[in-house]
Amino acid sequence: MFIKRLPKFEYHVPISVSDALDLLAKHDRKAMVFAGGTDILVSMKKREILPEHLINLKGIVELKGIHYDEKEGIKIGALTTLGEIEHSEIVKDKFCVLWDAVNVMASPQIRSLATIGGNLCGAVPSADTAPPLIAIGASVKIVGIHGERSVLVENFFKGPKESALQRNEILTQILIPNPLPRSSGTYLKLMRRNAMDLALVGVAANIRLDLKRNVCTEARIALGAVAPTPIRAMQAEQVLVNKEIGEALAEEAGKTAATVCRPISDIRCSLEYRCSMVEVLTKRAVMDAYERIS
Amino acid sequence: MPITKVHHFGEGVAAVAAVDEDTAEEALDLIKVDYEELPVVLTAEEALKPDSPPVNEFMKSNIPYFSDFNFGDVEKGFKEADHIREEKFSSQRVTVGFIEPHACLAEVDPTGRVLLQGSKQSPYITWRHMCRALDIPLFRMRIVNPFVGGAFSGKHDPFDVDFAAVKLAQVTGRPVKIVLNYDEVLAAYRQRNAMDARLRLGVKKNGVITALRAECILEGGPICGIGPFNIYYFGAFLNIPYKIPAIEYHGKLVYSNRAPCGTVRGQEITLAQFALDSLLHMVAEDLGIDQVDIRAINAVTDNWRTANGMIVDVSGLPECIKKSSDKIKWKESRKGRPPGRGIGFSCASHPSGPRLGGHFGSSVILKLVEDGKVVLTHGGTEIGQGANTVFCQMAAEVLGLPFEDIIQGVSDSDTAILDSGMFGDRCTYWDGNATIQAATDLKRQLAEIAAKELQANPEELEFKDKRIFLKGKPEKGIDFLLAVRRAYYERGTPLYGRGYWAATDIDIVDWKTGKGNLAHGLDFIATAIDLHVDKETGKVTLVKAAHGDDAGQPINPLLLEGQVTGGSTHLAGQALFEESLYDEKGVALNYTWRDYKQPTSMDAPEYVVEHVHTHDPYGPFGAKGAGEASSCSTMAAIANGVYDAVGVRIKELPITPEKILKALKEKEAR
Numbered sequence: 001m002f003i004k005r006l007p008k009f010e011y012h013v014p015i016s017v018s019d020a021l022d023l024l025a026k027h028d029r030k031a032m033v034f035a036g037g038t039d040i041l042v043s044m045k046k047r048e049i050l051p052e053h054l055i056n057l058k059g060i061v062e063l064k065g066i067h068y069d070e071k072e073g074i075k076i077g078a079l080t081t082l083g084e085i086e087h088s089e090i091v092k093d094k095f096c097v098l099w100d101a102v103n104v105m106a107s108p109q110i111r112s113l114a115t116i117g118g119n120l121c122g123a124v125p126s127a128d129t130a131p132p133l134i135a136i137g138a139s140v141k142i143v144g145i146h147g148e149r150s151v152l153v154e155n156f157f158k159g160p161k162e163s164a165l166q167r168n169e170i171l172t173q174i175l176i177p178n179p180l181p182r183s184s185g186t187y188l189k190l191m192r193r194n195a196m197d198l199a200l201v202g203v204a205a206n207i208r209l210d211l212k213r214n215v216c217t218e219a220r221i222a223l224g225a226v227a228p229t230p231i232r233a234m235q236a237e238q239v240l241v242n243k244e245i246g247e248a249l250a251e252e253a254g255k256t257a258a259t260v261c262r263p264i265s266d267i268r269c270s271l272e273y274r275c276s277m278v279e280v281l282t283k284r285a286v287m288d289a290y291e292r293i294s
Numbered sequence: 295m296p297i298t299k300v301h302h303f304g305e306g307v308a309a310v311a312a313v314d315e316d317t318a319e320e321a322l323d324l325i326k327v328d329y330e331e332l333p334v335v336l337t338a339e340e341a342l343k344p345d346s347p348p349v350n351e352f353m354k355s356n357i358p359y360f361s362d363f364n365f366g367d368v369e370k371g372f373k374e375a376d377h378i379r380e381e382k383f384s385s386q387r388v389t390v391g392f393i394e395p396h397a398c399l400a401e402v403d404p405t406g407r408v409l410l411q412g413s414k415q416s417p418y419i420t421w422r423h424m425c426r427a428l429d430i431p432l433f434r435m436r437i438v439n440p441f442v443g444g445a446f447s448g449k450h451d452p453f454d455v456d457f458a459a460v461k462l463a464q465v466t467g468r469p470v471k472i473v474l475n476y477d478e479v480l481a482a483y484r485q486r487n488a489m490d491a492r493l494r495l496g497v498k499k500n501g502v503i504t505a506l507r508a509e510c511i512l513e514g515g516p517i518c519g520i521g522p523f524n525i526y527y528f529g530a531f532l533n534i535p536y537k538i539p540a541i542e543y544h545g546k547l548v549y550s551n552r553a554p555c556g557t558v559r560g561q562e563i564t565l566a567q568f569a570l571d572s573l574l575h576m577v578a579e580d581l582g583i584d585q586v587d588i589r590a591i592n593a594v595t596d597n598w599r600t601a602n603g604m605i606v607d608v609s610g611l612p613e614c615i616k617k618s619s620d621k622i623k624w625k626e627s628r629k630g631r632p633p634g635r636g637i638g639f640s641c642a643s644h645p646s647g648p649r650l651g652g653h654f655g656s657s658v659i660l661k662l663v664e665d666g667k668v669v670l671t672h673g674g675t676e677i678g679q680g681a682n683t684v685f686c687q688m689a690a691e692v693l694g695l696p697f698e699d700i701i702q703g704v705s706d707s708d709t710a711i712l713d714s715g716m717f718g719d720r721c722t723y724w725d726g727n728a729t730i731q732a733a734t735d736l737k738r739q740l741a742e743i744a745a746k747e748l749q750a751n752p753e754e755l756e757f758k759d760k761r762i763f764l765k766g767k768p769e770k771g772i773d774f775l776l777a778v779r780r781a782y783y784e785r786g787t788p789l790y791g792r793g794y795w796a797a798t799d800i801d802i803v804d805w806k807t808g809k810g811n812l813a814h815g816l817d818f819i820a821t822a823i824d825l826h827v828d829k830e831t832g833k834v835t836l837v838k839a840a841h842g843d844d845a846g847q848p849i850n851p852l853l854l855e856g857q858v859t860g861g862s863t864h865l866a867g868q869a870l871f872e873e874s875l876y877d878e879k880g881v882a883l884n885y886t887w888r889d890y891k892q893p894t895s896m897d898a899p900e901y902v903v904e905h906v907h908t909h910d911p912y913g914p915f916g917a918k919g920a921g922e923a924s925s926c927s928t929m930a931a932i933a934n935g936v937y938d939a940v941g942v943r944i945k946e947l948p949i950t951p952e953k954i955l956k957a958l959k960e961k962e963a964r
Contacts, residue, residue, distance in 0.1 A: 002304070003475045003886075004319050190831060192871045194896035198888070267875050267883050273952045280830040 003045045009052055013059045017172060020055055021145050024168040027053040033170060035079050036114040038106070039122045063117070063172055066091065073178040078117025078140075078171045082129075086111060095176055096292065097132040097185030097204050104128070104189050107196045117171050120156065123163040123229070130157065130230035131204035132187045134222035138176040144169040154222075157229035183208035183218070186288035188281045192268065199225040200269050201277040203257070205285035207240060209293055216240045221253065221282060226261035226274050233257040236282060245290045247283075254283035295454045298351050299332065301516035302553050303882045304482025309458035311470045334551040334880040338490055338513040341548040349516050349549035359522040359547040361529055363808035365601035366540030371505025375496030379577050383569040385489040385929075385947040387513075387874040388867075389480050389885075390558050391892050394443025396483060397473040400459035408435040408460055415445035415677055416715030418653070420452040421707055427457055437712075439705040445677040446864065447557040447717060448484045451519065481885035484556035485874055487512035487524055487547075489565045493532075493573050501581060501588040505540040508532055508569075512547050512562065514555035521547045521555060523650070526805035528562040531926075532570055533600040535611055535643035535818055536592035541601045543808065551880045559864055560925030561718070563644060568869075571640035571930030572945065575937065585639050585934070586619040589820065593641065603801070604645075605811050610844030610906035611641060614820035617842035617904040622822035634827050635837070636939025639820070642926035646815025646910075646919030647720025649803075654714045655796035656724035658732040660689060661703070662789040664782040666760070666775040668693065668736070671703030672729065673713025674721035679921055680853035681721045685729045687849060688914060692733035694757030695774065719919025722849065723815050726914030727795035736791025743785075744777045797912070814912040818844040819923035821862065823899065823931040827939040829958060832951030834870055834936060836899035841927075843903055846910040846918035857921035859901040865928040867893040871948050 014020040031053035034040040043049045063079035068090045082102045085091050092099045105128045119129045133153040142149050156164050185206030191197035202224030208217050219240040221233040236257035263274035295306050308325050312318035333347045341356040398412040414420050417439040425432050455472040463470040496505040510528045514521040529543035578588040598606040661669040676682040686700035741752035744762040756765045763771020781787045801810030824838040841858050848854045875883040884890045909916035937943050942957035
């Protein structure tokens with residue numbers, strides 16, 4: 001009911017991914033990894049989860065930092081904090097849709113602790129980094145005792161607080177391909193107040209125009225907080241492809257997106273409001289992205 | 295703590311003390327409580343049903359208090375009216391948030407005397423109530439109040455934690471500290487009453503108000519607390535800030551199984567003003583009268599006696615209205631404004647501390663230290679509003695010392711005579727007057743010493759710039775410090791200044807019948823808020839707020855401005871999105887800061903505060919109280935601004951985006 005003090009647990013601080021994997025294997029179901037702790041520690045204080053072993057990943061240097069390569073794109077270590085992403089010029093310049101998201105997440109204090117990996121692995125429907133990452137075709141690197149694999153962020157979420165992570169696997173990196181010429185994106189988040197709030201609705205749109213005209217050649221639209229997981233609104237994307245971008249078209253895409261979402265009513269707002277806001281925000285995100293290209 | 299049954303979600307049923315918090319929690323986990331589910335009463339409507347289960351097992355009815363009054367000739371007033379409009383308004387449950395959660399530390403000395411240190415807004419109230427609850431005489435408890443991390447009226451009364459800490463300290467003989475978590479504060483401690491009101495207003499064609507009839511039901515949780523005063527206050531402050539010659543009021547306080555209510559900043563004047571100024575806007579529009587004009591026409595002026603008998607000595611309200619409308623550029627906005635933009639107005643008045651029953655005075659003691667510094671001890675409480683600063687300023691002014699030479703003493707029931715409380719814009723006014731008296735008392739004693747030194751008449755001496763000298767002749771004087779040293783080193787006399795103040799000439803109002811002058815120093819505000827409504831999302835963005843504020847003579851303009859903008863931002867939360875929610879079984883749904891939202895600085899508009907200087911005849915240096923008027927005027931200004939922006943009237947708080955969109959849809963359908 002009410003928050004209590006942290007329950008007792010064994011605390012581990014591995015300094016390499018392999019050490020972390022060994023610890024996970026050893027303690028198996030009794031262990032959890034954590035990074036910023038902004039979700040897990042609160043859940044433990046509420047007694048929602050009671051891991052006997054907590055494995056702090058923050059000692060693993062290789063999981064931190066932002067690395068940009070002109071050919072391969074950007075690699076963001078899972079332990080990179082939201083604050084570090086917010087302060088990255090390269091993210092702000094080339095991956096602005098992601099920057100939009102981290103800029104409106106939580107508070108500066110929380111952003112200095114919370115990590116992008118943690119935001120994804122928490123797998124809540126309102127995870128703000130998810131829609132932008134889906135919209136720009138990002139993937140995540142997952143490492144387990146039997147090797148590593150790559151999963152598109154789009155396919156990473158399986159349900160509320162459920163992800164593609166198998167038992168004893170660790171998400172290590174986020175990879176985002178370089179933006180193509182004449183493409184850009186926007187993430188819009190609707191909140192009850194203007195800061196420190198969860199998304200009522202989050203919409204990310206990333207579009208690419210052809211070289212001469214304003215015809216959309218590629219579009220990706222992703223929605224947050226309006227389904228059991230962050231989702232891609234492909235039907236809405238189809239509305240835009242091969243057409244000249246404009247207010248009316250963006251509005252049509254919004255209407256279509258509103259048919260894709262599957263929100264719930266909760267203490268923050270109603271299902272109906274969320275659906276109509278998907279429509280409004282999708283329209284606005286498409287137009288914003290379009291304006292950012294020109 | 296409950297004796298027979300639990301009344302609301304989060305009500306404590308057991309307390310544990312241990313050597314550390316972990317052990318205490320382990321012990322708490324071992325306590326198994328079997329709850330039998332009882333039917334709950336959650337709203338005023340449910341409470342008023344004839345077959346509703348009694349919330350308070352010691353009372354027969356769910357209606358613990360009525361307030362009914364009738365002033366002037368209401369029937370005649372409505373007959374004379376050219377236009378009458380009646381509307382219903384409602385407001386939600388909101389909770390209070392502050393930096394420091396409820397906390398206390400209790401110790402018992404070898405003689406059994408209790409020392410309680412807590413985070414209290416009105417330690418005197420806690421002191422008396424605790425002694426009664428513990429069945430000990432007052433002298434058996436000493437209460438010390440350290441700096442308080444905000445209160446907003448949420449910390450007046452003693453809580454279960456105070457009681458449990460003392461009890462456990464008595465049993466164990468060891469100090470016991472209890473600090474609540476925020477979720478506990480938000481779920482189970484003081485909230486603002488939910489309101490259902492119906493107002494009927496009669497006006498002449500020219501906008502002059504002729505009569506008002508009002509009904510109000512306040513739902514206040516399972517305790518009465520300050521609720522009877524709340525229900526009176528709602529009706530009393532419909533009498534002001536506008537001249538209403540006839541007024542009829544019927545108020546009911548009802549019990550429920552939601553969290554107990556006390557007061558929150560602005561008390562129930564906030565709700566009364568939301569209803570009255572929303573209705574005034576509607577009436578003005580019906581008659582085609584400008585929103586500024588209708589307020590100026592009806593604004594209370596100097597030497598006005600309200601229908602219920604409150605006496606307004608000085609009113610800067612007409613000037614406040616002018617300033618706020620000028621600063622918000624009202625006239626210009628009528629020529630044209632961007633789509634979705636609108637301006638709303640509201641005025642309000644708040645007393646400088648009402649007189650309640652029981653001890654009601656304020657006192658200050660100044661101790662002159664041998665190095666020439668002065669320690670000032672008062673019974674009011676510094677809760678972040680700046681009381682300490684203001685009193686030090688006042689004492690410095692009287693004694694001709696720099697502000698830095700006045701040091702704030704500790705609020706302690708052993709050394710300072712306790713003050714009746716820090717509420718209702720009371721402290722600057724009451725304790726301020728006591729401060730001036732205390733400083734004057736000390737000054738008189740020093741003047742006698744200096745007069746001997748200077749061979750002058752004590753009354754002819756002036757205190758300025760750390761010197762005591764003959765009036766108009768600064769060269770004929772001595773240093774302030776020399777007079778201090780004469781007292782200490784030659785006479786062996788430590789010097790104290792004593793001051794006390796109480797408005798004995800005002801009435802103890804019977805809250806049931808409401809007649810009387812309950813306070814001096816009615817302060818005024820006129821608020822104009824320029825806002826934007828996003829017609830697609832329904833989201834309201836406050837752009838600019840202009841407050842014309844009459845707090846008499848501002849003592850500290852910067853702190854005063856902070857009070858005005860703080861109160862306005864606070865209540866913008868209640869106007870737009872704050873709400874304590876419960877499920878059908880009375881379980882609180884949003885009692886964490888993640889789910890219960892109060893405004894941040896990012897939600898605040900640009901503020902302009904124009905101080906309208908007046909001189910209150912009873913106030914310290916002409917000052918009136920301040921800090922709560924802006925909380926009373928903000929909600930109607932926002933509701934009226936939303937109407938001005940997009941033409942929809944929301945009468946049920948909070949004015950959420952969903953309500954705006956729904957109303958816009960209905961408007962389009964018409």
